[in-house]
Amino acid sequence: MSSTPSGLVVAVDGTSGSGKSSTSRGVASRLGLRYLDTGAMFRAMTWWMLRAGVDVHDAAAVAARAAEPRIVSGTDPLAPTIAVDGTDVSVAIRSDEVNAAVSPVSAVPEVRRRLLEVQREAIGAGGIVVEGRDIGSVVAPDAQVKVFLTADPAARAQRRAAEEGGADEDATRESLLNRDRIDTGRATAPLVQADGAVHLDTTAYTLEQVIDQVVALVTAVGERA
Structure with a gap:
């Protein structure tokens, strides 16, 4: 797209279940950009720790081994991948075991x-949509x-429960709120x-409408460039 600036980085942050992944992939695909799911990286690290027998609730033990796994993320928005030491873990990192352990691992500063x-x-020279929880504040502040x-928590729980094949919405809501607290x-x-981030409450919008709004923000940046 001609209005997409060279070296563009789009930082998408937000709460669990707010639509970060679907929105980010959609924006990247529509604009011909790469896509990076940083949350998958933390899940991959968690998967490795569990496989290595590390106590994920022992921050010192996690910190001591954080440099060991080699984590590589594919950046195709239509087929994102994540590998640890050459092993595709795209499915494995979505397990209940990883879900339960990712928060304490993610909180370790060394990780x-x-x-x-x-x-x-x-991220390199840009041309990418990056999603996570600290992208605009830490990873790519520029x-x-x-x-x-x-x-809304109820909408987030409904979406996440549907993604997980009809999980209990009340339990899912509590899980999401607990993740927010952490x-x-x-x-x-x-x-x-x-600083400088545009807040979008996605409760009342379809996925395509949210993607439209983010693409419009990118287009506006391109027009000012």
């Missing part, structure tokens, strides 16, 4: 520092477009709305 290096290397997605309360790179 965040290690993956920050990997994330910035993947991103030309920053978006912060939220949604993400916003951690000492290192907490979930916050970055």
